[in-house]
Amino acid sequence: MAVYSRKRRIENGVFLALSFGAAALGLVALVFILAALLWNGVAGLKPSVFTQMTPPPGSAGGLLNAIYGSVVMTVLGLAIGAPVGLLAGTYMAEHGRYAKLTVVVRFLNDILLSAPSIIIGLFVYEVVVTRLGHFSGYAGALALAMLVIPVVARTTEDMLLLVPNTLREAASAMGLPRSHVVWKVAYAAARPGIVTGLLLAFARISGETAPLLFTALNNQFWTTDISGPTASLPTVIFQFALSPYKDWQQLAWTGALIITATVLLLSIAARSLGSTRTAK
Amino acid sequence: MADITMRDRPARRSVDAGRAAVLSRFRTVDSIFAGMTLGAALLVLVLLGGVIVSLVIGSMPAFRAFGLRFLYTEVWNPNDDVYGALGAIYGTVVTSVIAMVIAIPVGIGIAVFLTELCPFALRKPIGMAIELLAGIPSIIYGIWGLFIFAPFLQTHVEPALIAVLGPIPVLGALFQGPPYGIGVLTAGIILGIMVLPFISSVSRDVFQTVPPVLKEAGYGLGCTTWEVMKNIVIPFSRTGVIGGVMLALGRALGETMAVTFVIGNAHRISSSILLPGTTISAAIANEFTEAVGDLYTSSLIELGLILFVITFIVLAIARYMLLRIQRRAGA
Numbered sequence A: 001m002a003v004y005s006r007k008r009r010i011e012n013g014v015f016l017a018l019s020f021g022a023a024a025l026g027l028v029a030l031v032f033i034l035a036a037l038l039w040n041g042v043a044g045l046k047p048s049v050f051t052q053m054t055p056p057p058g059s060a061g062g063l064l065n066a067i068y069g070s071v072v073m074t075v076l077g078l079a080i081g082a083p084v085g086l087l088a089g090t091y092m093a094e095h096g097r098y099a100k101l102t103v104v105v106r107f108l109n110d111i112l113l114s115a116p117s118i119i120i121g122l123f124v125y126e127v128v129v130t131r132l133g134h135f136s137g138y139a140g141a142l143a144l145a146m147l148v149i150p151v152v153a154r155t156t157e158d159m160l161l162l163v164p165n166t167l168r169e170a171a172s173a174m175g176l177p178r179s180h181v182v183w184k185v186a187y188a189a190a191r192p193g194i195v196t197g198l199l200l201a202f203a204r205i206s207g208e209t210a211p212l213l214f215t216a217l218n219n220q221f222w223t224t225d226i227s228g229p230t231a232s233l234p235t236v237i238f239q240f241a242l243s244p245y246k247d248w249q250q251l252a253w254t255g256a257l258i259i260t261a262t263v264l265l266l267s268i269a270a271r272s273l274g275s276t277r278t279a280k
Numbered sequence B: 001m002a003d004i005t006m007r008d009r010p011a012r013r014s015v016d017a018g019r020a021a022v023l024s025r026f027r028t029v030d031s032i033f034a035g036m037t038l039g040a041a042l043l044v045l046v047l048l049g050g051v052i053v054s055l056v057i058g059s060m061p062a063f064r065a066f067g068l069r070f071l072y073t074e075v076w077n078p079n080d081d082v083y084g085a086l087g088a089i090y091g092t093v094v095t096s097v098i099a100m101v102i103a104i105p106v107g108i109g110i111a112v113f114l115t116e117l118c119p120f121a122l123r124k125p126i127g128m129a130i131e132l133l134a135g136i137p138s139i140i141y142g143i144w145g146l147f148i149f150a151p152f153l154q155t156h157v158e159p160a161l162i163a164v165l166g167p168i169p170v171l172g173a174l175f176q177g178p179p180y181g182i183g184v185l186t187a188g189i190i191l192g193i194m195v196l197p198f199i200s201s202v203s204r205d206v207f208q209t210v211p212p213v214l215k216e217a218g219y220g221l222g223c224t225t226w227e228v229m230k231n232i233v234i235p236f237s238r239t240g241v242i243g244g245v246m247l248a249l250g251r252a253l254g255e256t257m258a259v260t261f262v263i264g265n266a267h268r269i270s271s272s273i274l275l276p277g278t279t280i281s282a283a284i285a286n287e288f289t290e291a292v293g294d295l296y297t298s299s300l301i302e303l304g305l306i307l308f309v310i311t312f313i314v315l316a317i318a319r320y321m322l323l324r325i326q327r328r329a330g331a
Helices: A006-042 A047-051 A062-096 A098-116 A117-131 A137-164 A165-175 A176-206 A231-239 A246-275 B002-064 B084-115 B122-133 B138-165 B170-175 B184-207 B212-220 B225-254 B257-262 B280-292 B294-330
Strands: none
Touching: A006 A098, A006 B084, A006 B122, A006 B138, A006 B184, A006 B257, A047 A137, A047 A246, A062 A098, A062 A137, A062 A231, A098 A137, A098 A176, A098 B122, A098 B225, A098 B294, A117 A137, A117 A165, A117 B002, A117 B225, A117 B280, A117 B294, A137 A176, A137 B002, A137 B138, A165 A246, A176 A246, A176 B002, A176 B122, A231 A246, A231 B002, A231 B122, A231 B138, A231 B225, A246 B138, B002 B294, B084 B225, B084 B294, B122 B184, B122 B225, B138 B170, B138 B212, B138 B257, B184 B225, B212 B225, B212 B257, B225 B280, B280 B294
8 A cells, every 4th residue: 555645756756866866966066076177187297386487378387486475375364364363253252242242243254254255355456455556465465364354253253152151160260360261261172163263264265366366466487575466376277277378278277286185185174173073 | 376467467468469460460461352352353344344445435436437327337348438337247147046046956955865865874974075065266166167167068068958948939048149168157057066065054954953843743744755845844944045045145146266267258248148248256357457547447346346235235134044043043
């Protein structure tokens, strides 16, 4: 005896098959993208990529100046943005937990978190680049820092809110001042989560292109001075991929592979670190 | 006894003095630290305010020159220094609509798969793999779209679309023209793949907030899985799912690099989604560094302002919806 009518059984079957198909589609897209990256990127993965400068059209070269610029700007961006984000998150979770200001800051921070990054680029262009009169790696780092702040603030707040209040009360009862309670107790308890947030922010900005296009611009030559136009891996990929030259396109693929590997490793590290303590 | 206290008194005084010094030092450290955190929180406000103010100031020359006409004219001609945003706004909206048409059913399907069908052992790895799609930088989608996906569409999908759907009245207008591979449709599909994880992970999370009792009651009445999803889980978690969709829409509207690679950058409105177009963010990314003249630059900044206002509204709705479901889950 069939429990369900034929129509309902078929409806259910179709629906379950479709949701199975949806999951398969998502996974297939991921596999296709990663496979294409590996296939095309590995072909150009030679030591020269890491030792030579970006070449003029039609000749071989590497990505050293772009990698250097990316690393310096990303690290600088993180160094500027992370403390601000950490402190803002601390305010929302600790000192201003019940303040009206916190509601406003949290809302705007969430907006900033998902705001189009190209808008951040325009802002830094208006405020920094036009004032100084030239493009610079510092402007690029500032733009990246603005992307770091909301990510770190958000995760710091979430993680600090998970720390049980009894820990804070115990510390306060032993006579610790508020700042020490936050430093020695709350931060210590929330550390894995906060580090996860930092890693996620790091992963996010190391692949960002749009905010660098008109802040750091690009630079074909080797320079350790980032007060002028600075090359970065994403902008070089953008320029090279859209060019008609085979050598450049190959370098773009290799650069794409390097970025993706870095970003995915960072986010997997962040997740496995965070999953021990937090749900998400 | 009395002797001892007498003898102790000077020592006690110095302890008191020391304690007072420590306490006052604690107080200074406390207020400095509290001030620093407050300052950082205010900085977030100032930054967002600064973004809006600087965009408004930057777009004043264009606003003075074109007024509201900027919003509804399509002409984008740097040679004559005449600019209208309609083409870019249209492209932004159409690519986002295509992205949503793909990402909403697929994203929710993935969430259903992860909460109802998937074996427990595979839930975490598959969920993580889907979320990796959100971790891949947008420039990677761009280069993949340009070299792999667009040629694939051009040779395999678009000719079929033109042949099958082209002759149909009304609907056929969407599928006219030669198969370029690059165009609005390609950009929309890639955006759809990019925002998929936002919808699927938010939906999965809100599906999990549905009290098991409700679902069990449904099954107890003899509902099929589909009927439980349709009549119980989705109505219960609708607000949260809409919040996730809005979050994804906000991303799709503002996405830059992936679109810039594959959309073809043409400031025009064509009925066919196979033809090249442009979006606000792609126009800015492509033209900003080459823009000569204040009016050109200012017009691009005004485009940025329009984009910011649109995404601000969409994201605000998203946050409001998600906040509502969070409150309910907490209550």
